[in-house]
Amino acid sequence: MKAAVWHGVKDVRVEDVALKPAKSDEVVVRVAYAGICGSDLHEYLEGPVFIPVDAPDTLTGGQAPLTMGHEFSGVIEKVGADVTKFKVGDHVSINPTVTKGISPDNLDVYDGYSFIGLSTDGGFTSFVNVPEENLYHLPEDFSLKLAATIEPTAVAVQAVKEGDLRFGEKVVIFGAGPIGVLVAAAAKTAGATKIVAVDLSEVRLKKAVEMGATDVINPSQVSDTIAAINEIIPGGADVSFEVAGVQPTFEQAIDATRPRGNVVIVSIFAKPISFDPMQLMNAGVKLTTTIAYSKETFQQTVDLVSSGQIDVKPVITDTIELDNIVNDGFEALTRDKSQAKILIDLNQA
DSSP, rough: OOEEEETTTTEEEEEEEOOOOOOOTTTEEEEEEOOOOHHHHHHHHHHHSSSOOSOOOOTTOOOOOEOOOOOEEEEEEEEEEHHHHHHOOOOEEEEEEEEEEOSSSTGGGGOOEEEEETOOOOSSSSSEEEEEEEEEOOOOTSHHEEEEEEEEHHHHHHHHHHHOOOOEEEEEOOOOHHHHHHHHHHHHEEEEEEEEESOHHHHHHHHHHHHSSSEOGGGGGSHHHHHHHHHSSSOOOEEEEEEEEEEHHHHHHEEEEEEEEEEOOOSSSSSSOOOOOHHHHHHHHHHEEEEEHHHHHHHHHHHHHHTTSOOOOOGEEEEEEEEGGGIIIIIIHHHHHTTTTEEOOTTOO
16 A cells, blocks of 8 residues: 655655554554644654654654654544454544553643654555554544544644633634644634734635634734734733744743733744743743643544534645645645645545
């Protein structure tokens, strides 16, 4: 079967691979659709970030070269002898996070984690082995194409929960890429009354509005971004989300937040930034971070997306074939800001 295999920086090859034998607690998933994540793009442009190169991953045993893809949906093709909760033909969403499983669910990921599709073979192929504990049932009448967006939406839902967003509060989102606009959608569902998106791209700001933002600010078109935010939200946001991953937006997220409000760092920073604790202390702002999601949050996201309470359709901007994943996928995301979530259709792969 064909698969998109990571070999190194800007070296992702579509090549023939063999499916490894499934373990007794695993199922074989026939992949329907898989999304290209910002993490995948980081691996393509500047990896390895998460991909194990020098030694096998301690949790998954995987090592480069490996098949990428951790945002995917599909149908169960085969079940292992010890699988009890799923059967052949079930439609499933995959939580790709692999943890040690020794802490409570909401803390588990912080004991150490890896990802299917980043530290072991993933969903940029026709068939993939997935442990039963990483599977979530989907309604059979729900679109498997939309289901491929559940994983990044779970990141956004967890971010909103980490920000302790309350019904009727106001938020600012710095960065209107795929996760940023999904945070807007999740904040809208959570009851935010003002959702301000900040980005330099007009195309991305339009997408943010489509996904739930009530107001937008392009810093290149205003003299003072924070003043522009305060005009919309006097006194500052209850919660600010940093989803751009650069020094200026990190600082602005603090300045845009009301005293005792929350700043949530959602982005992956490509390089270290400087941090003055006094800026945070003088503002009376609380800072927190999030990566991935709890199992509870993933199930909640499955329910929110499959019921239509979070509308994920607008985030999908293109659907491509596996053979074209480099040029029409990774390279397109690098050069074209109008692209948000690009899906690979694996039904015919």
